[in-house]
Amino acid sequence: MKIYPYKRLNRPITVRVTSVSLKLSDGARDQLETTAYSTQQQAVALGIAGHTDWVSATIGLSATLPPGATAEDAAWSDLRVLAVLTDGETNIRTATDLTRDTGDGRDWSGSVEVLRDNHLSRASLAVHAVGTVDGVRGRSVAETDRSWIVDTVSEEPVRGLQLDVQKASFSKSSRDWLRAYADVPWIVDTSARVPTVFVNTDIEGFFGLLDSSGSGVDSKVRDLLVAQMATDVWTAVFHGAIGDLEVEPGGGPVFPTDWQGEVLREMLPDVVPGVHVEEALRQVHRRRTGDSGWVELQTRIHYAAARRADATKALAYAIRGLEQMNREK
Numbered sequence: 638m639k640i641y642p643y644k645r646l647n648r649p650i651t652v653r654v655t656s657v658s659l660k661l662s663d664g665a666r667d668q669l670e671t672t673a674y675s676t677q678q679q680a681v682a683l684g685i686a687g688h689t690d691w692v693s694a695t696i697g698l699s700a701t702l703p704p705g706a707t708a709e710d711a712a713w714s715d716l717r718v719l720a721v722l723t724d725g726e727t728n729i730r731t732a733t734d735l736t737r738d739t740g741d742g743r744d745w746s747g748s749v750e751v752l753r754d755n756h757l758s759r760a761s762l763a764v765h766a767v768g769t770v771d772g773v774r775g776r777s778v779a780e781t782d783r784s785w786i787v788d789t790v791s792e793e794p795v796r797g798l799q800l801d802v803q804k805a806s807f808s809k810s811s812r813d814w815l816r817a818y819a820d821v822p823w824i825v826d827t828s829a830r831v832p833t834v835f836v837n838t839d840i841e842g843f844f845g846l847l848d849s850s851g852s853g854v855d856s857k858v859r860d861l862l863v864a865q866m867a868t869d870v871w872t873a874v875f876h877g878a879i880g881d882l883e884v885e886p887g888g889g890p891v892f893p894t895d896w897q898g899e900v901l902r903e904m905l906p907d908v909v910p911g912v913h914v915e916e917a918l919r920q921v922h923r924r925r926t927g928d929s930g931w932v933e934l935q936t937r938i939h940y941a942a943a944r945r946a947d948a949t950k951a952l953a954y955a956i957r958g959l960e961q962m963n964r965e966k
Contacts, residue, residue: 641777643770644712648703649782652764655746656697657681662690675794680786681762682794683751694751696787700735700764702743703779713768713778718745722787724760731755735764751787760787783902796899800870801833804844825870827877832896834870854962857955867946868939874900875908875938879921890922907941908934 735747761784770776808819878897909917924930
């Protein structure tokens with residue numbers, strides 16, 4: 638939690654996406670169905686309509702400020718509400734003013750334009766309320782506690798972890814560091830902009846098995862391998878995210894942006910159950926940087942990773958399939 642040297646609102650801004658439309662290359666507009674966005678996932682999927690020629694998207698927004706934002710005795714004046722679209726991949730950040738729905742109300746609305754050429758895949762959409770506080774203009778007095786994800790290519794509005802999967806001959810790779818892992822089937826690189834899973838093609842038939850869609854024993858083995866790989870990935874990306882935290886002057890950790898923040902928000906409820914994710918992050922950070930508690934936490938981290946990999950479901954499916962095959966024999 639950040640500390641500000643002036644008065645602010647303690648509660649976050651609530652944001653809802655109300656509409657999504659695409660402008661096509663011929664100038665026509667396609668108003669997308671409500672399935673293009675999910676309030677629960679807080680995500681927008683601009684690829685859902687299957688267009689390959691869209692030029693820009695218009696996302697309608699409705700934002701509600703927390704109580705006290707428009708009080709007569711508020712510590713700020715010249716209140717503005719801005720929708721901010723940020724893309725870490727293309728290093729583009731755009732801000733759009735929202736309009737107050739009524740003269741003294743807390744509801745604001747407007748739209749954000751997403752230019753396709755400005756974004757490769759995912760951008761984050763947040764809303765900030767700014768005003769003049771103690772004579773200083775543009776000070777933030779409230780914001781959303783969780784950004785919406787705007788995915789320019791996905792066909793489904795989900796926040797899920799985005800991975801880059803690459804196949805490579807580990808022993809002959811042009812990447813010097815990868816050759817050191819020539820005896821393992823896969824490795825996870827969390828130092829890249831997007832977490833990358835390298836699959837070792839030196840193991841004959843391995844990539845073909847992962848990429849197959851057959852049935853029988855092959856499918857059971859494939860599902861178990863995928864579950865094991867996913868468990869490894871979730872474990873690796875959690876450690877990658879928690880090990881690269883920005884720390885405030887007071888020593889408290891700050892939630893990262895991009896995939897690191899998504900991973901932590903997804904896994905922390907299972908790693909430190911029963912507390913808010915902000916407090917869970919502080920507890921995990923204290924254990925990792927302190928004298929004790931980090932080793933004991935590894936069991937919870939593995940549990941959280943196995944849950945997200947659906948390891949139990951994959952194992953149960955494989956056991957049932959093998960039992961059925963044995964009965965048929």
